[in-house]
Amino acid sequence: MERWIFVPIAAIAILSGGFMLVARNAVHAALLLVTNFFALAVLYVLLDAHFLAAVQIIIYAGAIMVLFLFVIMLLGVDRMESLAEEIPLLRPLALVLGVGLAGTMAYVFWTTMRGRTFAGLREANRSGNVQALGRVLFTKYLFAFEVASVLLIIAAIGAMVLGRRRDEEEEASQVLTHGSSEDPSADVERAG
């Protein structure tokens, strides 16, 4: 039964990831990534991680992908881009590295994981996955949880600082949009 769910979902995950790799349009890549996230959420349910499946949908497919699409639309980079490679040898080198990585992982998994079975989370999830996860999170991993909240605040402040326009940049963009370059130094700084 599990296998009949796993195989098609795994195929969807791999295909959406592969097509994302060659998508020429950033919006298409974002939609393929959402497909991938949903497929992974199904796999999380299959692996008894019900809370993480919900978090995957709400945070990844909801918040993070909306942020991605928002930036894509804001930058106006939803046009096709060329996939031509300018650096010689990069593409074959990347493929060699990818195959090498795949070979290493296949070897390690084959030698260590073959024949292993899932112990199952029936015992750990007895009082419910969310309850059990919350108990572990707020006892054993309480310090890491607090550090994570600090990290999120730092990220929010960092994004605000990075996203803020400085005054001189604002002037430069105004000069650019009005077509007259009254202040040449601003244009030079922008171009450089």
Place this chain on the structure above:
Amino acid sequence: MIDPFAVLTLGSTLFILGALGVLLRRNAIIIFMSIELMLNAVNLTLVSFARMNGNLDGQVLAFFVIIVAAAEVVVGLAIIMSLYRRKASASVDDARIMKW
């Protein structure tokens, strides 16, 4: 029943696809999506390990990976925005002012 080997194979395949995306693509946003794909592949292996060992530590770790990924996306997209504002392009080839 599925075995851990199948899930780990899927996770490593997705990780390699993400790594190839980072290496081969020029668009900063697509590179970012590939990083997300790699983080998700790692999450899948962590959840699989949690089920294999019969405790929830792997799931908690995957939860923290999601938190860090959210923070990383916020800062990274802000960097892409400010890059675009300076260079009018989201290609990583244009961000070479500090190139030696």
